[in-house]
Amino acid sequence: MKIEISSPLDMHLHLRDGAMLDNIAQCSSNSFAGAIVMPNLLPPVTSKEEIIAYKKRIKLAIKDDTFTPYMTLFFKNSYDFDFLSSIKEEIIAIKLYPAGITTNSEGGVDGFDIESLKMTLDAMSELEIPLCIHGETNGFVMDRESEFIPIYEKIATAFPKLKIIMEHITSKDSVQALDRFENLYATITLHHLIITLDDVAGGMLKPHLFCKPIAKRPEDRFALRKLAFSGHPKVMFGSDSAPHPQHAKESCGCAAGVFTAPIALQVLTELFLQNSTIENLQKFVSDNARNIYSNIVIPSKIVTLEKRSFIVPSNYGGVVPMFANEEIPFSIVDIKG
Amino acid sequence: MKIEISSPLDMHLHLRDGAMLDNIAQCSSNSFAGAIVMPNLLPPVTSKEEIIAYKKRIKLAIKDDTFTPYMTLFFKNSYDFDFLSSIKEEIIAIKLYPAGITTNSEGGVDGFDIESLKMTLDAMSELEIPLCIHGETNGFVMDRESEFIPIYEKIATAFPKLKIIMEHITSKDSVQALDRFENLYATITLHHLIITLDDVAGGMLKPHLFCKPIAKRPEDRFALRKLAFSGHPKVMFGSDSAPHPQHAKESCGCAAGVFTAPIALQVLTELFLQNSTIENLQKFVSDNARNIYSNIVIPSKIVTLEKRSFIVPSNYGGVVPMFANEEIPFSIVDIKG
Numbered sequence A, B: 001m002k003i004e005i006s007s008p009l010d011m012h013l014h015l016r017d018g019a020m021l022d023n024i025a026q027c028s029s030n031s032f033a034g035a036i037v038m039p040n041l042l043p044p045v046t047s048k049e050e051i052i053a054y055k056k057r058i059k060l061a062i063k064d065d066t067f068t069p070y071m072t073l074f075f076k077n078s079y080d081f082d083f084l085s086s087i088k089e090e091i092i093a094i095k096l097y098p099a100g101i102t103t104n105s106e107g108g109v110d111g112f113d114i115e116s117l118k119m120t121l122d123a124m125s126e127l128e129i130p131l132c133i134h135g136e137t138n139g140f141v142m143d144r145e146s147e148f149i150p151i152y153e154k155i156a157t158a159f160p161k162l163k164i165i166m167e168h169i170t171s172k173d174s175v176q177a178l179d180r181f182e183n184l185y186a187t188i189t190l191h192h193l194i195i196t197l198d199d200v201a202g203g204m205l206k207p208h209l210f211c212k213p214i215a216k217r218p219e220d221r222f223a224l225r226k227l228a229f230s231g232h233p234k235v236m237f238g239s240d241s242a243p244h245p246q247h248a249k250e251s252c253g254c255a256a257g258v259f260t261a262p263i264a265l266q267v268l269t270e271l272f273l274q275n276s277t278i279e280n281l282q283k284f285v286s287d288n289a290r291n292i293y294s295n296i297v298i299p300s301k302i303v304t305l306e307k308r309s310f311i312v313p314s315n316y317g318g319v320v321p322m323f324a325n326e327e328i329p330f331s332i333v334d335i336k337g
Helices: A018-029 A048-062 A081-090 A114-127 A144-158 A172-178 A197-201 A218-229 A264-274 A278-292 B018-029 B048-062 B081-090 B114-127 B144-158 B172-178 B197-201 B218-229 B264-274 B278-292
Strands: A002-006 A009-013 A034-037 A068-074 A093-096 A131-133 A164-166 A184-188 A235-237 A302-311 A327-336 B002-006 B009-013 B034-037 B068-074 B093-096 B131-133 B164-166 B184-188 B235-237 B302-311 B327-336
Touching: A002 A264, A002 A278, A009 A235, A009 A278, A018 A048, A048 A068, A048 A081, A081 A114, A114 A144, A131 A144, A144 A164, A144 A172, A164 A172, A172 A184, A172 A218, A184 A218, A197 B197, A218 A235, A218 A264, A218 A278, A235 A278, A264 A278, A264 A302, A264 A327, B002 B264, B002 B278, B009 B235, B009 B278, B018 B048, B048 B068, B048 B081, B081 B114, B114 B144, B131 B144, B144 B164, B144 B172, B164 B172, B172 B184, B172 B218, B184 B218, B218 B235, B218 B264, B218 B278, B235 B278, B264 B278, B264 B302, B264 B327
Parallel strands: A009 A034, A034 A068, A068 A093, A093 A131, A131 A164, A164 A184, A184 A235, B009 B034, B034 B068, B068 B093, B093 B131, B131 B164, B164 B184, B184 B235
Antiparallel strands: A002 A302, A302 A327, B002 B302, B302 B327
């Protein structure tokens, strides 16, 4: 059996920079036609020059014209219309982090009063630049995402023309919020379709499955799966694949992030087939994104997968992937650029 | 300010065996007059000969007559009255583990129908041997303890003369269950009075705070603190201090357990003082246990603590303690045997 996917996209990806970028960038370009690259470098990406330079470094690392990195800017409420006009052609979206909520987010937003966000979000609405949000409060770890929903709703109401993407949703509360506002969209990761907190901390502690937002309860995973498998037009695949060196994961104070880039498309194929919804995979990994990000230019790339098992490597240049050393049933067997 | 504690007891302790026993046993005898030693060795302690031999090894490791190891047997539903009569003088309690629920519990109980437990629990009731239970199901990690409460209640009802100790309770549901049955008692650890899941997985992942049962929600910790600080007569301190080598904690698949033995009494003193309930510390760490375990013989040992800060070592023979490298305000300044 062969599964063909046309221009698969990863709408939420961390490529980092420097040696790590060189190390893992091709894990994404080997499977995908493009990916939205998150701007939480150190320091975060906040200027046109930085975006252009970072994109150049990514292209150098990838060496593959059939993969497009879609660039993002790190949200600041000091961005005005003129600045955003001047940068619009270089970015696909702006990513908002609450301050301190995840890796390299210290310079993010403190407080969410509409007045302080108004200048930037009005400009984004007018310029049709989507807003991607890491939606968590600093409350109790299992409640952070649900507690953020009123903030999503406040922004969605105040800026009805702004497209808002709830990034890497993990809870049934977020699933329910999605359809309450026309301008709310969502990405879902691979790992949140698979694991719950049980997999992270129910047996032995598994640092390679530790991520933010943390994996939630079985009923949350059920709601996410139902939503993703349905091909719902407001939902896109975003891996949130995040590489950390093995020693940073297996230590006292392990960093957050699951590295799924090299196996994401293969495992998604398996999941959608298992669930008898393979016809919706194309929507989840490409078509919905094309409709939501109406300004996106997508290279043509046909990726063919086949039921042919392979053993996932123990690491990619020192980064341990999800399913390391395990056998997964689907392989990419052909890519046409 | 000096705080004197008379014969402090740790009613739930893991000393392990071999080199680890030799390595960490004195961390307990340096603070406590005695401790209930858990029987989950490999293989578990299930015979009189093993108990006598294990006790001898513990005494050799401790080299201190002012500390008594109270021995326990690993629960099997095949123990009959004659066997338990013959062993009664060597043990203080029997510890029941649901099969596979924590470290070295594979030989534990599968299913909890009263008929299969009846022979052993009838004998224990008659011989007045208390039953200590690790009360977790194999459900979702945050629900396991609450899901076990109906099993506690079933056993408490079927065996009204049996003293049942709910070990290391972590949830408000267990706190509420405690007073519903006259023959239910509980231990509480130090770490569950201090941490929630936020401390384990809310920031970076902290393997040295990973334990079973896992730390729960803030409202659960609040209920535990209220109960412990009140000096409630059915509640005892049990550290559940569990040593693992550093490499087994900081790895892919970290073992469960927090090592608190060397700092438990010092930090408990701080907590009870902060909460203005220092008068109840003596009950929590000794007097309640004396009343609940009516067969206990307690050596006289006066431990004096003083407000004198010290930096907790980074490790004790390769085992990382809670608060490693941090300053804690109270020190043990005198011990009279």
